[in-house]
Amino acid sequence: MTCDLSRSLLHGYLDGELDPLRAEEFERHLESCSQCIAQLGEQESLRASLQSAQLYERAPAGLSTKIKRQIASAEAESDDQWSWVPIWRWIAVSAAIVVLVAVAYLGGQRILAGRSGVEQAELTEVIDAHVRSLQPGHLTDVASTDQHNVKPWFDGKLDYVPPVRDLAENGFSLVGGRLDVLNGRSVAVLVYGRRKHFINVFVWPESRKESLIPATGTRNGYQWIYSRAHGMEFCAISDVSAADLHDLTELLQE
Amino acid sequence: MADVLESGERERFERLVMPHQDAAFNFARWLLRSRADAEDVTQEAMVRAYRFFRGFRGGDARAWLLQIVRNACYTWLEKNRAVDLTTEFDESIHQQHSGNSPEAAAVAANERDHLMRALESLPPRSREVLVLRELEGCSYKEIAAIASVPIGTVMSTLARARERLQQVLSRSTGRAAAGTPVRRDGGAL
Numbered sequence: 001m002t003c004d005l006s007r008s009l010l011h012g013y014l015d016g017e018l019d020p021l022r023a024e025e026f027e028r029h030l031e032s033c034s035q036c037i038a039q040l041g042e043q044e045s046l047r048a049s050l051q052s053a054q055l056y057e058r059a060p061a062g063l064s065t066k067i068k069r070q071i072a073s074a075e076a077e078s079d080d081q082w083s084w085v086p087i088w089r090w091i092a093v094s095a096a097i098v099v100l101v102a103v104a105y106l107g108g109q110r111i112l113a114g115r116s117g118v119e120q121a122e123l124t125e126v127i128d129a130h131v132r133s134l135q136p137g138h139l140t141d142v143a144s145t146d147q148h149n150v151k152p153w154f155d156g157k158l159d160y161v162p163p164v165r166d167l168a169e170n171g172f173s174l175v176g177g178r179l180d181v182l183n184g185r186s187v188a189v190l191v192y193g194r195r196k197h198f199i200n201v202f203v204w205p206e207s208r209k210e211s212l213i214p215a216t217g218t219r220n221g222y223q224w225i226y227s228r229a230h231g232m233e234f235c236a237i238s239d240v241s242a243a244d245l246h247d248l249t250e251l252l253q254e
Numbered sequence: 255m256a257d258v259l260e261s262g263e264r265e266r267f268e269r270l271v272m273p274h275q276d277a278a279f280n281f282a283r284w285l286l287r288s289r290a291d292a293e294d295v296t297q298e299a300m301v302r303a304y305r306f307f308r309g310f311r312g313g314d315a316r317a318w319l320l321q322i323v324r325n326a327c328y329t330w331l332e333k334n335r336a337v338d339l340t341t342e343f344d345e346s347i348h349q350q351h352s353g354n355s356p357e358a359a360a361v362a363a364n365e366r367d368h369l370m371r372a373l374e375s376l377p378p379r380s381r382e383v384l385v386l387r388e389l390e391g392c393s394y395k396e397i398a399a400i401a402s403v404p405i406g407t408v409m410s411t412l413a414r415a416r417e418r419l420q421q422v423l424s425r426s427t428g429r430a431a432a433g434t435p436v437r438r439d440g441g442a443l
Contacts, residue, residue: 011413015387017394046420050388053366055373059279060293064272067300071264074301121321121402129404184317184399208309 003035010036014043122183122212127219129180130200130237133189139198140176140191150177154188162188162203163232163252172199172248183207192248199238199248206231216242229253267307274316275300277390278323284385285327287338287374299326317396324382324400331378338378372422380415387412 012018013026030036133139142153151164157179166174175191175198187204206228213226213235224237225245234252236245278299283292303322310318331338373381386392386400394408403411 007417008410008413011416012394012409015394015409015412017409042420043416046416046423047388049365049369050384053369055366055370056276056389057280057283057289058276059296060289063279063293063297064275067272067275067297068268070297070301071267071304074304075264121325125402181398181404183402184395207311212309 003033007036007039010040010043014040014047123214123219123224125182126202126213126224126235126237127222129182129189129202130222131220133178133180133191133200134198139178141178143176145174145176147174150174150190153177154179158186158188160188160205160232162190164190165252167192167248167251170247170251172251190252194238194240194244194248197238197240199236199240199245201248201252202233202235202237203252204233206233225249227253263307264304267304270315271300271303271307271310271319274319277316278319280389281320281323281382281385282327284373284381284389285324285378286330286335291330291334295326295330296323299323302326314396314399317392317399320386320390320392320400321402328378341377368426369423372419372426375422376415376418379411380418383408383412384415384419 009026144150147164147166172192175193178189179186180189187202190201192199216225222237223242226235227249234249236249279296282296286292299322303319386397394405397408398405
């Protein structure tokens with residue numbers, strides 16, 4: 001174990017976040033590394049200072065009332081707004097929505113790419129995870145073209161069963177599987193090869209009524225297709241064509 | 255069609271999410287380095303959270319709320335103080351209170367102030383993990399969810415942030431021996 005490595009492990013140890021095996025490994029390292037012992041002591045005293053300095057700042061007294069008032073008035077407003085609207089107005093509203101959808105669609109990627117906030121976090125995570133997976137050694141946790149190797153590998157690592165299928169005869173050869181983290185939970189990623197390109201398919205159980213990921217789009221040269229079927233959410237991402245991604249997603253959802 | 259939440263939803267929101275408004279405010283205050291701005295952004299984020307509340311499927315309400323607060327803070331910084339997002343180390347804040355004059359030494363003697371300046375001089379991505387971990391007591395898993403990064407990244411970001419903080423503190427304490435990052439002189443507040 002090099003000391004650089006244990007400098008990051010040291011923090012996991014300090015925070016009680018290492019699994020027992022790695023914690024034990026680190027404790028063994030501590031026995032022989034005076035540098036780490038010193039650093040651990042310093043970090044402990046730094047933490048003690050931070051915690052005793054009363055840096056936590058509570059919300060000002062009136063904030064809670066302000067928030068409740070604003071929520072109540074926002075709600076009352078929307079009540080008033082909708083209850084007496086005559087039917088022809090609904091038609092106008094529907095027409096406006098059609099126009100909006102069209103504009104949003106045509107405006108397309110630029111609007112989506114520029115939007116920030118919770119909605120985009122999940123998509124950004126998918127794209128980042130895809131880019132990371134293409135770096136050497138990150139593509140698969142289990143490398144196998146055999147679905148009977150890949151599928152059982154996920155057992156006990158997830159609380160659901162991802163649909164794993166080798167689709168070589170359809171032009172998508174199974175490369176393997178991997179665990180990734182999306183929105184704070186572990187999800188299955190199936191890796192397929194298509195003419196020397198890799199496709200990552202993220203699969204996780206439906207967690208929200210409406211999706212935070214747009215159905216399709218391109219960012220940084222990567223194309224994604226997002227869809228749902230059988231209580232699962234699928235997001236396939238790659239630099240292959242959208243049509244290929246569509247085919248793959250559909251095959252997986254059969 | 256109307257996006258009106260049932261009154262039960264509001265009650266649920268007040269029960270599950272409102273208790274975390276101190277956490278929301280504290281997080282915003284440290285990200286924005288200002289109480290006044292934090293108050294505005296927290297209020298905005300809470301109202302936003304209420305609108306998103308139907309999308310909340312139970313689980314960790316604090317992490318869910320803090321994720322929204324974080325997004326609101328970064329959006330606010332982009333609009334109002336974009337320089338905060340690109341500054342690697344804010345020397346101005348740091349220097350203000352770390353000169354060698356007797357006055358500066360007196361200020362530095364106040365440990366809370368001293369730590370506050372040091373923490374505020376770190377870039378926001380370092381500051382946020384420290385605040386979430388040390389002040390809010392979040393687990394790595396929660397921090398990963400709030401900051402939308404993989405868990406593995408949390409440990410390395412935290413390691414870097416703590417080392418940076420240590421450097422800032424040992425530089426500003428001046429006379430303190432290198433390697434003794436913080437003086438524990440029990441400065442009363």
